[in-house]
Amino acid sequence: MQDAKLLTKTIGNVNRPTMTHPLPAHLLWLFLTLAISAAASLHLGLTVYDPATVLGALRGGDETEASLIIATLRVPRTLIAMTTGAALALSGLLMQTVTRNPLAEPGLLGINAGAAFAVTIGVTLFGMSGLFAIGLLALCGAVAATALVFGIALSVGPAAAPANTLLAGVTVAAMLGSLTQVMLLIDETAMESLLFWLMGGFADRGIGPLWIGVPVLTLGLAGTLLLAPALDALRLDDDSARSIGVHVAATRLAALGLGALLAAGAVAMAGPVVFLGLVAPHLARRICGPTPSVASHALLACLLGATLAVLADIVARLIVAPGEAPIGAVLALIGVPVLVALLRKRAEVAL
Amino acid sequence: MTPLAASRLTLTGIGLLVLLVVATGHGSSAMPPLRVIAALLGEGTRMDEVIVWTLRLPRICLAVLCGMALALAGALLQRVTRNPMAAPSILGVTDGAAFGVVAFLWVFSDAGNSLTVSIHWQPMAAALGAFAFAGIVAVMVRLDPAGKGPLRMILYGVALAALAKAMVTLMMILGPVYRASQALTWITGSVGAAHWSDVMILAAGLLLCVPVLWLMRHDLRQLSLDPESAFSSGLSTGRSQAAFLALSVLLTALAVSQVGAVGFIGLIAPHAARLLHGQFTPGYLASTALIGGALLLGADTLARTVAPPLELPAGALTALVGAPLFLWLLMKGRAVHA
Numbered sequence: 067m068q069d070a071k072l073l074t075k076t077i078g079n080v081n082r083p084t085m086t087h088p089l090p091a092h093l094l095w096l097f098l099t100l101a102i103s104a105a106a107s108l109h110l111g112l113t114v115y116d117p118a119t120v121l122g123a124l125r126g127g128d129e130t131e132a133s134l135i136i137a138t139l140r141v142p143r144t145l146i147a148m149t150t151g152a153a154l155a156l157s158g159l160l161m162q163t164v165t166r167n168p169l170a171e172p173g174l175l176g177i178n179a180g181a182a183f184a185v186t187i188g189v190t191l192f193g194m195s196g197l198f199a200i201g202l203l204a205l206c207g208a209v210a211a212t213a214l215v216f217g218i219a220l221s222v223g224p225a226a227a228p229a230n231t232l233l234a235g236v237t238v239a240a241m242l243g244s245l246t247q248v249m250l251l252i253d254e255t256a257m258e259s260l261l262f263w264l265m266g267g268f269a270d271r272g273i274g275p276l277w278i279g280v281p282v283l284t285l286g287l288a289g290t291l292l293l294a295p296a297l298d299a300l301r302l303d304d305d306s307a308r309s310i311g312v313h314v315a316a317t318r319l320a321a322l323g324l325g326a327l328l329a330a331g332a333v334a335m336a337g338p339v340v341f342l343g344l345v346a347p348h349l350a351r352r353i354c355g356p357t358p359s360v361a362s363h364a365l366l367a368c369l370l371g372a373t374l375a376v377l378a379d380i381v382a383r384l385i386v387a388p389g390e391a392p393i394g395a396v397l398a399l400i401g402v403p404v405l406v407a408l409l410r411k412r413a414e415v416a417l
Numbered sequence: 418m419t420p421l422a423a424s425r426l427t428l429t430g431i432g433l434l435v436l437l438v439v440a441t442g443h444g445s446s447a448m449p450p451l452r453v454i455a456a457l458l459g460e461g462t463r464m465d466e467v468i469v470w471t472l473r474l475p476r477i478c479l480a481v482l483c484g485m486a487l488a489l490a491g492a493l494l495q496r497v498t499r500n501p502m503a504a505p506s507i508l509g510v511t512d513g514a515a516f517g518v519v520a521f522l523w524v525f526s527d528a529g530n531s532l533t534v535s536i537h538w539q540p541m542a543a544a545l546g547a548f549a550f551a552g553i554v555a556v557m558v559r560l561d562p563a564g565k566g567p568l569r570m571i572l573y574g575v576a577l578a579a580l581a582k583a584m585v586t587l588m589m590i591l592g593p594v595y596r597a598s599q600a601l602t603w604i605t606g607s608v609g610a611a612h613w614s615d616v617m618i619l620a621a622g623l624l625l626c627v628p629v630l631w632l633m634r635h636d637l638r639q640l641s642l643d644p645e646s647a648f649s650s651g652l653s654t655g656r657s658q659a660a661f662l663a664l665s666v667l668l669t670a671l672a673v674s675q676v677g678a679v680g681f682i683g684l685i686a687p688h689a690a691r692l693l694h695g696q697f698t699p700g701y702l703a704s705t706a707l708i709g710g711a712l713l714l715g716a717d718t719l720a721r722t723v724a725p726p727l728e729l730p731a732g733a734l735t736a737l738v739g740a741p742l743f744l745w746l747l748m749k750g751r752a753v754h755a
Contacts (some may be wrong), residue, residue, distance in 0.1 A: 221748050229568045233747055236575050241740035244733040251724040386590045398583030405576045
């Protein structure tokens with residue numbers, strides 16, 4: 067009975083017309099959605115501007131208050147949201163593919179928390195500052211946290227890997243979050259600036275962080291596309307991947323490293339943001355079938371991640387206006403149902 | 418109770434008392450233990466007595482009692498779910514209770530930001546929130562296509578806890594500032610503001626639980642058997658499981674309504690007690706309670722003295738102990754599948 071169901075499901079997927087020429091069409095409409103969301107993000111907020119004002123501000127020239135707000139506040143936060151969303155989505159996708167674990171995600175696995183903790187240590191203990199130093203610290207923290215979490219999960223044994231990785235990650239995240247709170251007490255002046263960044267969000271960060279984010283995202287995307295054939299092979303199982311000449315361990319390390327790099331870039335830009343890396347690849351899988359090639363999956367996930375981040379940012383500034391909701395709280399409202407749905411899927415999270 | 422177990426229990430109790438005296442002595446004006454004891458016995462100077470009885474002791478008693486409640490809740494949950502990794506904070510009960518409290522403050526405050534009903538309804542709201550989230554987790558586990566594994570329960574708990582946290586954050590921002598500052602303690606937990614009336618509520622709640630636990634002590638013991646043996650030994654498993662779950666949720670709600678979402682006490686204390694006593698001795702629950710009280714008191718005292726005038730939330734410190742313990746339990750692995 068179960069097998070028959072599975073079979074029809076598989077056949078259904080094979081027969082799906084979207085399998086042969088799906089990608090350009092999907093990319094096109096996702097790109098359009100992203101463009102519309104970004105445009106909406108420039109218009110909507112505490113004050114809603116009409117398109118003429120926004121266009122004028124984008125063209126530059128006039129010195130009105132409206133165009134100042136759009137050019138110095140809304141454009142940066144939209145760009146940062148897009149870059150962060152894409153980076154986190156890609157990071158989540160890489161981790162999910164390489165560990166065959168649909169629950170892997172930099173936020174839930176404590177990798178963002180690791181990056182944030184490293185930055186906090188650097189700033190409070192060693193007085194480090196500057197974008198480059200922060201990016202480097204975030205990278206060290208992200209790599210260390212990745213090693214720690216996957217190390218713990220591996221030592222538990224492969225039998226219940228997805229669930230164990232998630233639990234290890236959530237717990238490591240809680241621990242690192244507490245340590246970060248303790249570190250903040252050391253330096254009160256650093257606390258003021260760090261607290262805001264540690265909340266996670268895209269607002270009021272200026273255009274500067276993009277100097278880290280865009281290169282990291284480009285590097286991550288290029289690396290993913292380069293690794294894509296090997297990752298495709300890895301999706302089955304290690305032995306069959308090895309038999310067609312894939313260096314399993316090297317590919318896995320490279321992909322996890324790229325994932326950590328992308329997460330670090332995202333954290334350096336926007337602080338720790340959870341759930342984006344879980345939701346975007348999952349939605350991409352919903353759109354293009356359960357087993358897309360890694361390359362197309364990566365492109366779709368990037369676009370979806372960017373769109374989701376921009377939309378969540380719009381929601382965050384609208385629902386509690388004139389205040390701003392933390393982006394993490396908004397994303398949790400979408401992320402938790404997705405997480406529960408993934409947990410309920412027996413085949414993928416077999417225990 | 419064997420003499421050995423009794424003496425260990427007594428030692429734990431004495432340890433808690435010593436910690437209590439030390440904690441009372443610590444603060445912005447330090448007091449040597451002898452002066453604390455003198456003030457406690459009513460023999461100290463007027464100044465000392467004011468500091469001890471009205472400033473420090475309410476907070477300290479609150480920490481001890483809340484620690485006890487959370488620890489007992491954890492021990493009951495671990496027994497009922499037969500899962501050594503279960504704890505109120507891990508199964509989403511703690512954050513559910515926090516959600517109940519914040520929702521209560523949100524619904525029942527007027528335009529002038531003062532409450533329209535008595536603050537003493539707050540524990541009730543916490544209990545409602547805790548029951549709601551515990552219920553959702555239970556339903557999800559029951560509906561789960563993969564069946565009831567011990568890990569599934571924890572996974573759903575973790576997910577639901579994240580949802581409750583997000584809703585607490587959103588509600589705090591949606592509400593006016595007054596509510597936010599009142600609700601802020603519930604994010605990570607703190608026993609900052611304490612009054613004797615809070616202590617009384619908590620003590621009454623705990624005292625009510627003790628006779629229930631005493632009456633049901635045999636059930637609790639039978640529950641640790643595997644389901645078939647428990648059933649054949651004459652236990653109505655479902656009913657006693659439900660009763661203990663309800664008790665555990667109530668205890669959690671009681672504690673959370675006073676000190677906020679302090680995590681991990683319900684995980685650490687039962688394990689520490691198990692190391693000391695073994696889990697099938699009569700003193701197990703008592704020592705769990707004592708250790709839980711000592712843990713939260715220790716965490717709170719550290720939290721307020723480590724970097725004055727700043728205060729850490731006590732929950733940040735309990736997580737530093739609890740998270741590694743949870744990871745260790747996870748790595749031990751086999752216990753989870755038992």
